[in-house]
Amino acid sequence: MTTATTTSPRVIGDFDKPLWRRVLLTREAAIVGLLIIVALVSSASIKGFGQPITLTYLLLDIAPILLIALPMTLIMITGEIDLSVGSMVGLSSVVTGALVQAGLPFEIAALAALVVGIVGGAFNGFLVTVVGLPSLAVTIGTLALFRGLAVGLLGTAAVTDFPEFWTDLAKAKITGTPIPVITIPFLLLVVVFVVLLHFTPFGRGVYAVGLSKDAAHFSGVDVERTKFILFMLSGAVAAFAGIFYTLRYGSARGDNATGLELQVIAAVVLGGVSVFGGRGQIYGVIAAALLIGSLASALRLVNVTSDVINIITGTLLVLSVVAASFLAWLQKKRRRPGRTPAGAVTAS
């Protein structure tokens, strides 16, 4: 069974090359390599980085980003984007909090928050697919809308009264390991999304939509339905991340997770997903999120402030895409000796 990656244009052109080159000379491999280097160097040189507690906090800190990055990867492979996820985390947090405050059991409140996430995602999907609007514009709108609902519902108040069982569970570790319990649902979701993307007709459709909407349509992919489902998934996962966020910090506030969308997109793009769609893999995105997270925790341990970490994240993002583009240009030049690289016209 061929995986959907074979539809990626870069891989098609590389089939004459040996397997190791196809696997190792990719963006994803570079990010994984970088992650391993950062992890090894930090454990060797920074006291405290190799300790279990660091890993626990690292995983707890980036869990919301990792979770939301999964559906975001698929959405961006179709060439769309969802900027409203950070606000949805806030909204689901507030819905959970407000309902618990109103006296409902936590489980019911969390379920309601999930429903809100699905409805919010469906709203995005409706505007993008049925009305036919650009997702960047739609989700800038719902970024403001969801955040506005979250802040409007609770104001500046915060709900902090959650059942101890759940708040403890959000921070709990799997017995005998430093790995937080949240990793289990996360891994389950990873499996679901990997299977969905790489082993189902739906997943092949996702790549096809990103490569060419028309071609996908003519090959029998329901483009609109695919996108609609993805936006709904994105809303649901963001809501789940919101519930986790609320429990982890034991506080539901309207401004929870402000700006999270940019961190998620940074991880997805660094992980090798093209913003033009059609290219990307889940393991690259996970590696990128882990890379950003470990860099941050390593630097924090040597008392580098979060601002330098921001500079590094930003520069890494820019460098990684510029390097990829430079390498592609170099390859093209080498392939056609004596010719100028096609007047620098590239598909844009």
Add this chain to the structure above:
Amino acid sequence: MTTAIPVSSLTKRISGLGKAREFGILLALVLVVTAATLNNPKFLFSPDGWRDLLLTPSILVLVAVGQAIVLVTRNVDLSVGSVMGLTAYLTGRLFIDIPGIPIVLVVAAAVVFGALLGLVNGALVAYAKVPAMVITLGTLYAYRGINVLWTGSDRVNASDMPKDFLALGTGQLAGIPILAIVALVVLAIAAWYMKNTRGGREYYAIGSDPAAAELYGLRVTRRVLTAFVLSGALAGLAGVFYAARYGTINSQAGAGWELDAVGAAVIGGVAITGGIGSVWGAAIGAVLLLTINRALPILGIPDFWQRAVVGLLIIGAIVLDRVLAVRQKRRLIEARDQS
């Protein structure tokens, strides 16, 4: 005969105004201001109300105009908030480090600095052929990081800056805030340039179809570069005025403005897919965005709901745009079939 021509061109112009994309949003703005004024006449008819109405949106107007130019070329500049923060702090720093430095020089330095930051964005986008969203997302972090590193926990206070400079932020000329006049002048120049000159039209051509523009022989690379430089320079100018208006600048100045700027442009009818819209629209969008903020409490709605209203407005504006475009297309097809 000869006298009839100006009349018909005038009516044409008026009916054209009604059809313009910007008209709907202007109408919304007038409605908001009217409703708020009816509830509380002070909203418009008091010196403070009048001043706030013009002053508050002026800084965002500058940023939104730059953003609109970039959006028209089918790119986006997410780094404007960070650029603004950096130039605002630079402004404060210059006044502190070089006592007695002329204000004009500081303004020029901030604009040039902003343009340089824009040039970095533009060069990376234009030469590396990497999508603007990725590049400017990267520089959004990088510039903000530099800002925080430079500022630290330090901050510039109003007392660190000359009175003349601060007067620029709050002062008035014939009842109109100086900032609003500057914003209006910048807006008028940009609008004229985008509408009437060859260069301005090339931005639209590039945004409508980059490949066609390239084949036609337009210098796409250079145009995209200048669009980002303009956006950076305007964000730089906005940074100076931010310093003059608010007096206090910490490392988080301008955080989150990128989405306000894009939102303002989108509300004002600038298409995120490039080639469509005007800087006028973006400016009206910016004014509406910030006026709603002040109007809501007067209309009896707690301002907590402000962002929700803004969100609905953005969605409403793009849906309306889409509906109008579809209807226009249908009408054109009908006209073709009849002929």
